[in-house]
Amino acid sequence: MSINKIAATLTQTEIDLAQYCLAFARQAGAQKVRITLSKSLMNLIGLLNGEVDKTAHALDRSLQLQLFVEGRYGAFSTNKLEKEGLEEFIREAIDTVKMLQEDSCRDLPAPERVAKDARTGRELGLYDPAYDTLTAEQRREMALASCHWPCGAIAEEGEYSDSVFDTLTIDSQGLYARHTETSFEIGYETTVEDAQGNHFSSYWWDATPLLKDLQWKDCAEIAYKRALAQVGVQDTTGGKYTVVVDTECASTLLTPVLNALGGFALQQKNSFLLESLGKQLFPEQLTILDLPRTAGETGCRLFDSEGVATREMPIIDKGVVKTYFLNTYIASKMGMAPTVEDATRVKVLPVGGYKTLEELLEATGDCILVTGFNGGNSNPVTGNFSYGIEGFLVRGGKRVHPVRELLITGNFLQLWNNLVATADDARPCLSKLIPSLAFANVDISA
Amino acid sequence: MINPKEYYFNQFQVDTPVLERLVQEALASGGSYCDLFFENTTYGSLLLRDGAVTSGGNHIDYGVGVRVLSGEKTGYAYSESTAWEDMLACARAASQIASAPVDVSPYGTRNPSRGAPNPAADRYPILQSWRGAPLSAFLPFLQKLEQAVRQRDTRIVKVMANLAFQVTDVLMFNSARELKWDTRPMGSVSVTAVFRQNGQSENKSTSRSFRQGAEMLTDALIEEIAAELAHGIDDRFAASRPQGGCMSVVMGAGASGILLHEAMGHAFEADFNRKGTSIFADKMGMQICPRGIQIIDDGTLAGNRGALNFDDEGIPGQKTYMVEDGVLTSYLHDRISAAHYGVRPTGNGRRESFRYAPIPRMRATYMESGSAKATDLIAEVSKGVFVDEFSNGQVQIGEGDFTFYVKSGYLIENGRLTRPVKDINIIGNGPEALAHIRGVADDLIVDSGAWTCGKEQSVPVSCGIPTVLIDGLTVGGE
Numbered sequence: 001m002s003i004n005k006i007a008a009t010l011t012q013t014e015i016d017l018a019q020y021c022l023a024f025a026r027q028a029g030a031q032k033v034r035i036t037l038s039k040s041l042m043n044l045i046g047l048l049n050g051e052v053d054k055t056a057h058a059l060d061r062s063l064q065l066q067l068f069v070e071g072r073y074g075a076f077s078t079n080k081l082e083k084e085g086l087e088e089f090i091r092e093a094i095d096t097v098k099m100l101q102e103d104s105c106r107d108l109p110a111p112e113r114v115a116k117d118a119r120t121g122r123e124l125g126l127y128d129p130a131y132d133t134l135t136a137e138q139r140r141e142m143a144l145a146s147c148h149w150p151c152g153a154i155a156e157e158g159e160y161s162d163s164v165f166d167t168l169t170i171d172s173q174g175l176y177a178r179h180t181e182t183s184f185e186i187g188y189e190t191t192v193e194d195a196q197g198n199h200f201s202s203y204w205w206d207a208t209p210l211l212k213d214l215q216w217k218d219c220a221e222i223a224y225k226r227a228l229a230q231v232g233v234q235d236t237t238g239g240k241y242t243v244v245v246d247t248e249c250a251s252t253l254l255t256p257v258l259n260a261l262g263g264f265a266l267q268q269k270n271s272f273l274l275e276s277l278g279k280q281l282f283p284e285q286l287t288i289l290d291l292p293r294t295a296g297e298t299g300c301r302l303f304d305s306e307g308v309a310t311r312e313m314p315i316i317d318k319g320v321v322k323t324y325f326l327n328t329y330i331a332s333k334m335g336m337a338p339t340v341e342d343a344t345r346v347k348v349l350p351v352g353g354y355k356t357l358e359e360l361l362e363a364t365g366d367c368i369l370v371t372g373f374n375g376g377n378s379n380p381v382t383g384n385f386s387y388g389i390e391g392f393l394v395r396g397g398k399r400v401h402p403v404r405e406l407l408i409t410g411n412f413l414q415l416w417n418n419l420v421a422t423a424d425d426a427r428p429c430l431s432k433l434i435p436s437l438a439f440a441n442v443d444i445s446a
Numbered sequence: 447m448i449n450p451k452e453y454y455f456n457q458f459q460v461d462t463p464v465l466e467r468l469v470q471e472a473l474a475s476g477g478s479y480c481d482l483f484f485e486n487t488t489y490g491s492l493l494l495r496d497g498a499v500t501s502g503g504n505h506i507d508y509g510v511g512v513r514v515l516s517g518e519k520t521g522y523a524y525s526e527s528t529a530w531e532d533m534l535a536c537a538r539a540a541s542q543i544a545s546a547p548v549d550v551s552p553y554g555t556r557n558p559s560r561g562a563p564n565p566a567a568d569r570y571p572i573l574q575s576w577r578g579a580p581l582s583a584f585l586p587f588l589q590k591l592e593q594a595v596r597q598r599d600t601r602i603v604k605v606m607a608n609l610a611f612q613v614t615d616v617l618m619f620n621s622a623r624e625l626k627w628d629t630r631p632m633g634s635v636s637v638t639a640v641f642r643q644n645g646q647s648e649n650k651s652t653s654r655s656f657r658q659g660a661e662m663l664t665d666a667l668i669e670e671i672a673a674e675l676a677h678g679i680d681d682r683f684a685a686s687r688p689q690g691g692c693m694s695v696v697m698g699a700g701a702s703g704i705l706l707h708e709a710m711g712h713a714f715e716a717d718f719n720r721k722g723t724s725i726f727a728d729k730m731g732m733q734i735c736p737r738g739i740q741i742i743d744d745g746t747l748a749g750n751r752g753a754l755n756f757d758d759e760g761i762p763g764q765k766t767y768m769v770e771d772g773v774l775t776s777y778l779h780d781r782i783s784a785a786h787y788g789v790r791p792t793g794n795g796r797r798e799s800f801r802y803a804p805i806p807r808m809r810a811t812y813m814e815s816g817s818a819k820a821t822d823l824i825a826e827v828s829k830g831v832f833v834d835e836f837s838n839g840q841v842q843i844g845e846g847d848f849t850f851y852v853k854s855g856y857l858i859e860n861g862r863l864t865r866p867v868k869d870i871n872i873i874g875n876g877p878e879a880l881a882h883i884r885g886v887a888d889d890l891i892v893d894s895g896a897w898t899c900g901k902e903q904s905v906p907v908s909c910g911i912p913t914v915l916i917d918g919l920t921v922g923g924e
Contacts, residue, residue, distance in 0.1 A: 046520075048721060057523040057539040058801060078506040079526045089506070096504060099582030100492075103500035136542065155723045191723045191844045199725055201844030238691055268495070268604050269640050270649055333496070375708075375840030375849030376871040376922075381640065381647045384687075386871035386922035388840070388849035405847055407871050407922035409690060445690025445922045 008041040008131065009121075009166040009180055014081075018063065021086055022170055025067060029094045032068035032108050034171040034307070037061075040163055045139055047158035050149030052140065065090065069097040073106035105332035108306075113338070114175045115303035115310075121166060121180030123302060125295045126209040128182040131164055134211070146186055148220035153227065154199070158188040158220055162211070175307040181209055183298075186216040188223035194231045202226035207429040209298060226371075229392075234401045236393050238446040242367040243408065243439050244360060244394070247426050249373050250434040252387065254288075256378045257412055258343050261315070261323070263330030265380060272383030272412065273321065282319040282416050285351045289314055291433075292344035299431045304341040315343060347433040352421030357436045360423040362397035364438050368406070369394050376407070383412040389444075407445040415439055454617040454627040458484040458510065458528045465619040468512070472537035473621060476544025477514040477521070479781070480537075481620035483758060484510045484528065485800040487612055490581055494588040494607040502581050511800040512536045516544040518720075518782050522803040567763065569746065569753040572631050572659035576611045579660060584609055587663045594668050595639055598676035603647075604640040609633075611660070618760045626760040632751070632906060633662050634896045639675055641683075648682045650675055650853075655751045655896035655906065678835075678854060681866035688857050688867045690923025694827045694884075695872060696858065696915050698834030699820065700891035703909030705916075706741060706811050708839040708848040709876040711909075712901065714743075714768045714776075715794070715806040716783030718843045725846035725877055726774065734774050735880035740814040741769035743778055745793055747892065751908045752809035759795035759804050766792045778806045798903035808899060812910035816886025820913035823885045825861040831921055832856045832863055833872070846876035867923075874919040887913035 018037040025033045039061045046054030063086070064077040074097035078089055117123060143160035166180045187205035194200070204222040206215040245253060257273070265271035273281070292310035294300050303309055306327055314322045323339055331338035354360040361369065369392040376387030390404040416439075423436040448456070455461055465482060472480040489505040510533055511524040521543025523536040592605050611633040618626040636653035652674045656662050697705055710726075718724035726734070735741075745754040745763030754763035759781050768776050777783065780795030783806055796807035824832060832855050839850035852870045856863040892910030899907045 052519065052543070054520045054803070055522070055540075055543050056803070057536075059525070060801070061526060073501060075501070075503040076505065077503075078508075080506055080508050093504065096502065096581050099580060099585070100502050101498040101500050101585075103498065106500070155721050157721065157723075197728075199723065199844035199846070201723065201842065268606060268638075269642075269647060270604070270638070374842055374847055374873065375838065375851065377837050377851035377869075379649070379853075379869045381649045382869070384869040386687075386851065386869060388847070388871055388873040390847075404845065405873050405875065405920055407690060407849075407873055407920060409687060409870065409922040409924065443690065443924055445920055446692070 008164040010037060010039050010168055014039065014061070015168060017081060017083065018168060018170060020083070021063065021065065021090060022172060024087060025065065025090050025094065026172055028091050030067045030069050032172050034066040034108060034169065036064040036167060036169045038167045040165045042161060042163040043139060044159060044161040045143040047143055047147055049156055050147045052144065065093060067093055067097050068106055068108070069094055071102040071104060072097045072100045073103055074100060105329055107328055107332065108171050108173050109308050109328045109338065111173050113309065114307040115177045118177040118179060118302040121178035124300050126181035126300065128210045130211045131162060131182045134162065142216060146216045146220055148224055151224050153190045153192045153224055155191045156188065156220060156224070158186070160216070161185050169303070169307045171307060177303045177307045179301055179303070184208055184211045184214045186214060186219045188220040190220070190223040190227045192227045192231065200227050200230040202230060207298065209296065230402045232401055233404055236403050236406070236446055238444050240441050241444050242364055242420070243370055243442040244364055244367050245370045245437045246357060247423065247430070247434060247436045249370065250437050251430070251432045252373045253415065253437065254346070254348070254432065254434055256380070256385065257416070258315070258346065260380065260383070261321070261325055262342065263324055263326040263334065266324060267330050267333050270380050272381060276321045277324060279321055280319045281321055281413060282316050283419055284319045286316055286319050286416060286419060287314065287349040288316040289347045289349065290343045290345060291347050294345060297345060298429055300345050306341060308338070308340055310340055310344055315346070345433070348422065348435060350422050350424040350435055351419065354421060354423045356425055357423050360421060360436055360438055361394055363421065364394070365397055367394045367438070368403065368444060369399065378412065385410060385412060409443045409445060415442065418442070450627060454615060457486050457615050458617055460484070460528060464530070466623070468533055468537055469619065469621050471534055472512055472514050472541050475541045477516045477541060479515040479621050481513050481618065481759065482510060483797070483800050484617040485614060487614040487799070488577060489610070489612045490576060491608065491610045492581060492584055492588055494592055497592065499585050499588050504581070507799060509800045510536065511803070512540040513803050514540040514543055515782065518786060519543050520803050524800050567746070567755050569748045569755055569763065570631055570657035572629070574660040576613050576631060576633065576660050584660070584663065591635070591637065591668045591671065594672040595637060595675055598672050599641065599679060601641040601643050601679070602639050603642045605637065607635070607637045609635055618756070620760065624760050626756050628755050630657060631659050632657055633660065635667065635671065636896060637671055637675055641679055643683050646683060648679065650679065650682065653896040654894050656749050656894065657751060657753050658749050682854060682868060685854065685866035685868035687870060688831060688921060688923045690921055692918055692920050694830035694915060694917045695919045695921065696824055696827060696830065696832040696913060697911060698832060699887065699889045699913045700834070700910060701836050701893045701895060702834065702914065703812055703893055703911040704836050704839045704850050705879070706813055706911060707808060707899070707907070707909045708841040708850060709874065709879050710741060710768070711743065711808045711811045712841045712843060713846060713876055714778055715808070716777035716779045716787065717806050719777055720783045720786050723844050725844065729774050732774055733772050734877060735769060735772045735883055737772045738816065739769060739772050739883065739886060740767060742767055742814065743794065743808050743811045745809040747810050750810050750892065751897065751906045754793065754809060757793040757795045757804070758797045759791065761791045761793040761795060764793045766794070778808060780804055780806045796905050798905055802903045805902065807901065807905050808907050810892060810908040810910065812890065812892050813886065813912060813914070815888045815890040815912045818885045818887045820887040820889055823887055823913055823915040824858055824863065826885065826915060827858045828860055830858045831867060832858055841876070847873065848876055849873045871922040872919050879916055879919065882917040883914060884917055885915040889913055
């Protein structure tokens with residue numbers, strides 16, 4: 001028997017077990033219950049310098065319970081899914097919840113808000129049946145064929161993996177929402193050495209829900225070329241620069257903005273976007289959408305972790321903040337209408353009509369091109385940030401030489417208000433569709 | 447009374463014949479070594495928010511990981527069930543790494559632990575079990591903590607306090623028939639407060655984490671956390687960013703140990719060196735920093751977040767000198783890299799859980815005290831910054847470039863601390879930073895915060911350092 005032969009998605013027996021736990025929890029004293037049953041199966045082949053270095057197989061199952069008992073709330077989980085043990089686990093969980101303090105804001109989402117169109121889990125077309133027929137030998141052949149060794153590098157590390165993830169969320173008000181998706185991923189990190197013995201590394205990767213779309217053949221070669229491009233680093237001076245941030249790493253500059261619109265940060269007053277709803281805080285050319293229901297696209301979901309139906313909506317429309325992300329609990333605490341728990345498939349609309357990064361660089365002329373961030377952080381209350389960067393000095397739209405050990409420092413509101421233009425080059429494998437971004441007047445320390 | 451071996455065997459419903467048979471099955475199609483890692487972890491958490499403990503829960507994680515080595519290649523699989531047929535499926539999946547049968551000759555033949563049946567050391571005795579008490583027993587601690595924090599400063603508008611704890615039972619067996627077991631506790635308390643003054647907000651977080659039982663929840667801990675949280679808030683409101691650029695940096699004692707973790711520790715992890723990617727791959731035996739400096743990775747500090755009786759390959763926890771008198775003397779090894787280099791494993795084979803194969807990881811990483819005085823080091827700097835509060839750090843192994851984020855510190859002008867600074871990133875290059883250490887003070891502190899290292903897997907670590915003066919780091923600023 002091979003682990004590959006184990007059912008990759010939830011079986012009816014496992015679903016029945018989740019339903020049984022829900023009923024048992026209610027009988028045992030919980031007034032309301034939400035259960036999330038998850039299962040995932042993963043195969044991985046690691047490569048080192050053209051040879052298989054590692055294989056891994058993993059099957060995970062977990063059952064999460066959220067219990068609402070006598071005006072109190074608790075969250076519990078276990079991966080021991082034997083029925084008898086679960087009964088005892090649930091009884092003890094309910095006893096534990098009774099000992100916590102009351103919180104009248106805790107509740108399940110209203111039934112009219114939850115998803116009703118996610119019954120099979122495959123509605124979004126994110127499950128690839130090819131997964132079921134993929135053999136260990138095919139995986140190994142594809143992984144080995146993706147290598148670019150020997151290539152002149154001192155080390156080439158690669159990883160091919162595929163997985164299937166299946167989750168079912170049910171609650172005591174009739175919610176039944178399922179999401180199933182496959183994922184195929186390839187990634188390489190290559191290290192090269194210059195004549196002085198200095199090392200330079202870079203990476204490239206691709207990921208897709210459907211195997212036929214995986215760009216695996218040239219991944220290792222791109223990683224190698226990106227590493228080679230870093231040879232010849234030269235110092236540059238600090239000061240005010242126009243900065244172009246490559247789409248590969250642009251999410252570093254948007255994620256803190258989305259976090260600041262999250263209900264948890266807002267309710268705890270730990271956000272630089274307090275009382276921002278409806279206000280024009282960003283430039284008029286900036287529009288950011290959430291497109292969670294696009295069939296076939298990585299990361300799309302029909303419902304959030306509460307089972308609430310996602311919907312397409314603007315997050316920032318022509319510079320105006322259009323939504324907070326408020327789950328049932330936080331919305332109740334803030335006295336506001338709930339939305340969804342988080343952004344799902346973020347898309348920044350292109351600005352300026354530039355298609356590619358090269359077009360954007362040409363239009364920008366002189367700048368620092370940022371191809372990677374190295375550490376750094378931001379202050380959630382003030383929006384101030386400081387990040388290490390690496391990339392290239394660009395003159396007249398052309399890369400002159402690589403740069404590193406630089407820092408960019410600023411404030412997110414000021415930065416986004418200095419947005420000049422974008423490309424239209426976000427790759428579909430990115431969780432957030434953010435194109436390459438050009439900002440003016442950015443402080444760089446060197 | 448049940449004996450320890452029976453306790454762990456009962457936990458995982460196995461016995462010696464089952465373990466031996468499973469190893470035999472895993473090596474049936476080849477492979478030079480196999481190990482089994484059984485884990486049963488129970489977690490608990492309580493969250494205080496808006497003045498009440500209104501959220502909490504328990505979590506169970508249980509399973510076994512099977513690893514087969516064929517030379518330096520790894521086959522790994524795990525099961526969340528210890529039923530024989532599930533473990534057997536795992537063993538066969540892991541065995542796919544091996545193509546032909548070979549003699550069962552385990553790595554680590556120089557392993558000093560061979561034959562030792564169970565821990566000789568007990569670095570984390572549990573005086574008051576987390577498992578033995580209901581969650582409600584810990585509510586008063588969080589409530590008292592919140593009161594203590596609020597009493598320190600009237601500008602506080604929000605307090606969020608979290609208590610998280612876990613107890614992990616592990617049982618390890620390998621193809622050398624070494625059997626090890628351990629029970630590892632961990633308790634962590636973290637608090638975030640938001641302060642408001644004249645329409646401006648500031649936040650501050652602090653944490654404490656120990657391999658201890660519930661006996662760690664004392665009034666003294668409450669006072670320590672509350673005092674640290676309130677300390678320096680006036681300066682935080684007054685702080686601004688310095689003018690950025692290349693300058694001298696005085697790293698305050700304690701949490702500044704993140705410098706060692708990022709700038710050196712990762713580059714000393716032997717897997718990066720075995721693969722040739724680390725900037726230190728060809729520097730063993732060479733002087734890499736000034737004479738007199740010792741840099742250590744230590745699993746023997748009792749109750750410390752990085753303490754281990756055994757690592758996750760069954761190698762005894764130990765104290766490893768990576769740098770002695772300025773010379774690179776040891777990498778941090780798991781069994782694979784130790785065999786590659788022909789040295790003893792250093793007890794650094796760690797994993798996040800049974801879901802992961804072990805790899806070389808740090809434990810508590812620190813530099814030994816020097817002879818200078820902290821005030822003298824500051825006095826030596828004409829223009830620079832003093833930093834003592836951090837959040838995350840990062841390193842690029844190949845290039846050796848590291849960064850860490852400074853939440854607060856002070857500008858140094860003409861040998862004196864002048865105005866407060868905040869929210870700046872510092873960047874440097876590991877080998878260059880080591881070479882540019884100008885002075886080391888006599889005030890080593892190993893920090894007790896809830897540090898977690900995220901190299902492929904998350905593992906608890908700690909770090910420490912005496913006050914250190916380094917020249918030539920780049921400081922972010924206006």
